[in-house]
Amino acid sequence: MNRFLAVGSSTLRARQKYSKSNSIFFQKKNSSSISDSNNVSTKHPNSDLNPPINPSSIKTNHTSNNTKFTHFGFETVPEQSKEKLVGNVFSNVAKKYDIMNDAMSGGIHRLWKDHFIRKMAPLPGTKLLDVAGGTGDIAERFLNFTSQKYNDTSSSVHLVDINPDMLNEGKSRFSGSSWEKNDQINFSLGNAEDLSFIPDNSYDVYTIAFGIRNCTHIDRVVKEAHRVLKKGGCFMCLEFSKVNNPIISEIYDIFSFKLIPEIGQLLANDRESYKYLVESIRKFPDQESFANIIREAGFFVSNPGYENLSFGVASIHIGYKL
Numbered sequence: 001m002n003r004f005l006a007v008g009s010s011t012l013r014a015r016q017k018y019s020k021s022n023s024i025f026f027q028k029k030n031s032s033s034i035s036d037s038n039n040v041s042t043k044h045p046n047s048d049l050n051p052p053i054n055p056s057s058i059k060t061n062h063t064s065n066n067t068k069f070t071h072f073g074f075e076t077v078p079e080q081s082k083e084k085l086v087g088n089v090f091s092n093v094a095k096k097y098d099i100m101n102d103a104m105s106g107g108i109h110r111l112w113k114d115h116f117i118r119k120m121a122p123l124p125g126t127k128l129l130d131v132a133g134g135t136g137d138i139a140e141r142f143l144n145f146t147s148q149k150y151n152d153t154s155s156s157v158h159l160v161d162i163n164p165d166m167l168n169e170g171k172s173r174f175s176g177s178s179w180e181k182n183d184q185i186n187f188s189l190g191n192a193e194d195l196s197f198i199p200d201n202s203y204d205v206y207t208i209a210f211g212i213r214n215c216t217h218i219d220r221v222v223k224e225a226h227r228v229l230k231k232g233g234c235f236m237c238l239e240f241s242k243v244n245n246p247i248i249s250e251i252y253d254i255f256s257f258k259l260i261p262e263i264g265q266l267l268a269n270d271r272e273s274y275k276y277l278v279e280s281i282r283k284f285p286d287q288e289s290f291a292n293i294i295r296e297a298g299f300f301v302s303n304p305g306y307e308n309l310s311f312g313v314a315s316i317h318i319g320y321k322l
């Protein structure tokens, strides 16, 4: 069975299950039972798009019965459901992940990732923790960089991901490689929000690429990054971000909301997953707000603390643990 078909159906089924069985658990954008003051259910005035959220909306919503809500794309779901819904998306796209990434970014994600590693400029012996590392794009680029530039065999990557299917794709990428033989790559199943199996002050660099927007509590992810980094260590995040140029932004919106779901439908018979991925980008904080979250976690962040790529379609955020 086509795995893309499966993701569409499973995500859709999950959405339908919530919306039918308990409407309070799956609120549509303009639902009145969730406070509009924190934007989660506020509709964009001029289109069908939601504006990016501000940091206060990342802290979840509460109702009188104390159920906490968060966003899954443009939908509002109970916090405890998000992880499973995100898990469904990635379990089912795992085998075709590169196609998905290429479709979402027009292939440009490869250039962004190359730039990300050049910016990191790792030295021999660097210990990298790559969280939400998925199929290993960042890990492989990192190891390529240190091997090719320094002929180095002492750098290492610990790749952590919450999803066993994505992790398995990562493992098979490195299977039989000299990096695997040299023990330069290791894998763990784990949640970015709770890396308690990793000691404090243990890594030189922490990376998270296109992963953090899928996490339920972004602030917890960044705090964990701060804990596990050594003093002087560097936090680096590559994530879809906010386009500031109004003309580019309009073109990007059309591409994202009209074309990407259609590409998903055409390539994979799966509109729903692609819709989630696009929506999740719009729900992620803008560059300044995210830089502040990194500061609040204790990192030193210079001004502005980020670099826009392709007009802000993506951005790289950096913070140092002093």
Ligand SMILES: C[S@@+](CC[C@H](N)C(=O)[O-])C[C@H]1O[C@@H](n2cnc3c(N)ncnc32)[C@H](O)[C@@H]1O
Binding pocket: 086, 090, 131, 132, 133, 134, 135, 136, 137, 138, 160, 161, 162, 163, 166, 190, 191, 192, 193, 208, 209, 210, 211, 212, 214, 215, 216
């Ligand atoms: C879009 S992929 C990015 C993969 C890889 N970093 C890359 O750039 O190609 C997002 C990854 O985040 C993972 N993920 C989502 N939520 C997570 C969490 N709470 N903790 C760890 N990984 C998570 C997913 O399983 C998926 O592998």
